Amino acid sequence: MNEMFCFQCEQTAGGIACTKSGVCGKNSGTAAIQDELTGALIAASRKGADLSDELLIEGLFATLTNVNFDDAALKALRDKVGQPYYNLYNVRDADEDTRSLKTLLLLGVRGIVAYAYHSQVLGYDISGIAAFIRKALSAIAEPDWGLTELLPLVMECGKVNLDALALLDKANTETFGTPEPTTVARTIEPGPFIVVSGHDLRDLKLLLEQTEGKGVNVYTHGEMLPAHGYPGLKKYAHLKGNFGTAWQNQQKEFAGVPGAFLFTTNCLMPPKPSYSDRVFTTSAVGYPGLTHIEDKNFAPLIAKALELGGYTEAQSGGTFTSGFGHSAILSNAEAIVAAVKSGAIKRFFLIGGCDGTKSERSYYTDFAKLTPADSVILTLGCGKYRLNDIDFGTVAGLPRLLDMGQCNDAYGAIKVALALAEAFSCGVNDLPLSLVISWYEQKAVSILLTLLHLGIKNILLGPTLPAFVSPNILNYLVENFGIAPVTTPEADLRKIAA
Numbered sequence: 220m221n222e223m224f225c226f227q228c229e230q231t232a233g234g235i236a237c238t239k240s241g242v243c244g245k246n247s248g249t250a251a252i253q254d255e256l257t258g259a260l261i262a263a264s265r266k267g268a269d270l271s272d273e274l275l276i277e278g279l280f281a282t283l284t285n286v287n288f289d290d291a292a293l294k295a296l297r298d299k300v301g302q303p304y305y306n307l308y309n310v311r312d313a314d315e316d317t318r319s320l321k322t323l324l325l326l327g328v329r330g331i332v333a334y335a336y337h338s339q340v341l342g343y344d345i346s347g348i349a350a351f352i353r354k355a356l357s358a359i360a361e362p363d364w365g366l367t368e369l370l371p372l373v374m375e376c377g378k379v380n381l382d383a384l385a386l387l388d389k390a391n392t393e394t395f396g397t398p399e400p401t402t403v404a405r406t407i408e409p410g411p412f413i414v415v416s417g418h419d420l421r422d423l424k425l426l427l428e429q430t431e432g433k434g435v436n437v438y439t440h441g442e443m444l445p446a447h448g449y450p451g452l453k454k455y456a457h458l459k460g461n462f463g464t465a466w467q468n469q470q471k472e473f474a475g476v477p478g479a480f481l482f483t484t485n486c487l488m489p490p491k492p493s494y495s496d497r498v499f500t501t502s503a504v505g506y507p508g509l510t511h512i513e514d515k516n517f518a519p520l521i522a523k524a525l526e527l528g529g530y531t532e533a534q535s536g537g538t539f540t541s542g543f544g545h546s547a548i549l550s551n552a553e554a555i556v557a558a559v560k561s562g563a564i565k566r567f568f569l570i571g572g573c574d575g576t577k578s579e580r581s582y583y584t585d586f587a588k589l590t591p592a593d594s595v596i597l598t599l600g601c602g603k604y605r606l607n608d609i610d611f612g613t614v615a616g617l618p619r620l621l622d623m624g625q626c627n628d629a630y631g632a633i634k635v636a637l638a639l640a641e642a643f644s645c646g647v648n649d650l651p652l653s654l655v656i657s658w659y660e661q662k663a664v665s666i667l668l669t670l671l672h673l674g675i676k677n678i679l680l681g682p683t684l685p686a687f688v689s690p691n692i693l694n695y696l697v698e699n700f701g702i703a704p705v706t707t708p709e710a711d712l713r714k715i716a717a
């Protein structure tokens with residue numbers, strides 16, 4: 220008898236499932252409460268129970284990988300939903316194709332909520348998105364549904380995720396301005412400081428307001444790096460730069476640092492005792508023993524940063540460049556189209572997605588290094604940290620590496636691809652564009668479904684394929700969309716060139 224069953228992320232045990240404890244640090248008790256919370260949301264959706272969109276979104280968000288490990292917080296959410304739980308083992312015991320499609324649907328909507336959440340807190344209407352989430356959750360509990368009923372819903376999930384990404388793009392740019400190319404310092408200056416991780420720009424903005432004039436500098440971490448490109452955030456002089464790299468390095472990078480940390484969303488790893496006193500959480504994030512800030516009054520976090528005092532001398536680092544959102548790239552559209560027509564730019568590579576712990580992820584660094592000098596590399600998500608300290612030079616007057624933002628900004632990459640296809644009067648699949656995607660958690664699942672919904676073919680996916688995709692469903696994806704696992708950078712580049 221398994222103590223738990225979770226196979227929702229790329230690092231799942233043995234490439235099959237975490238059944239004793241999670242590789243991410245989630246224990247079987249926490250996994251059980253997350254299942255009950257999910258089951259309660261499924262039951263509520265099926266019944267049409269009176270459940271607010273906020274609770275639906277927050278409840279699902281708390282079950283994403285590396286978000287909430289706090290049993291008390293998860294139980295409170297479960298009890299707030301207040302429904303007898305649908306038993307997820309019904310899905311796990313179904314035939315493998317039904318299980319695969321129902322899992323794709325569940326993980327797809329888990330990804331969608333992460334995007335919808337940020338729009339919702341900025342005051343945007345997510346009711347249409349929430350209605351689909353309820354429909355999808357209901358479908359998971361349909362006892363007799365198989366391929367015929369579930370496959371269209373899985374594809375619809377990709378469409379609704381595109382809506383969620385478009386809404387978030389609108390919400391972020393209307394609230395914080397259009398991102399612009401920005402050089403981001405990696406030097407940590409002397410004095411008290413706070414490092415903000417996760418994806419929520421509103422939390423960063425609130426913290427910048429509350430720290431203004433207090434002698435506390437603010438640095439981004441991980442997926443918060445692209446925040447520096449937004450006029451409404453970069454205007455704060457005490458938003459100084461970026462600390463560290465991608466999420467999986469946090470236990471090493473946070474140790475012994477005299478600053479305080481705020482996690483606004485994933486990816487939180489179990490904090491080491493050497494620094495757990497200075498890690499704070501907010502919104503859907505939680506971990507037992509850490510201080511959770513519910514009401515967005517960051518006074519305890521600011522007090523901690525002041526108490527720790529920061530470094531006495533600057534800790535020098537280099538710089539990153541970020542802020543190449545779709546507007547910045549498309550403002551150069553004419554020059555880009557001309558460069559493609561003249562042969563100065565021969566190919567675009569989108570190399571991005573999530574980062575993670577596996578050594579095989581060096582594939583993405585090696586692949587980027589091997590791309591020809593007459594190509595442009597678009598990147599986004601925390602996977603960018605595999606490439607963004609490399610000088611790729613320029614092509615046709617543009618930097619060869621363009622950081623388009625968070626994984627949440629995948630919409631921008633889609634917009635650029637559609638605009639180029641229009642400029643060349645062709646389909647996206649006819650463009651000299653190759654997608655080399657790294658996945659880790661459920662947001663990447665929903666983005667993959669969006670790419671499939673758009674009919675985008677020949678995606679290279681790695682570092683390994685999802686454990687929840689059955690051989691038949693994989694065959695379907697290979698036959699209809701040409702999805703392929705990454706192999707070696709040399710072989711994959713040869714295949715693309717051919």
Ligand code: FSO
Nearest residue numbers: 485486573600601626662
């Ligand atoms: Fe990364 Fe984590 Fe942004 Fe994910 S920080 S892995 S797909 O949560 O959300 O890219």
Ligand code: SF4
Nearest residue numbers: 225227228237241243
């Ligand atoms: Fe395992 Fe990933 Fe689930 Fe954590 S989230 S328990 S690592 S499959």
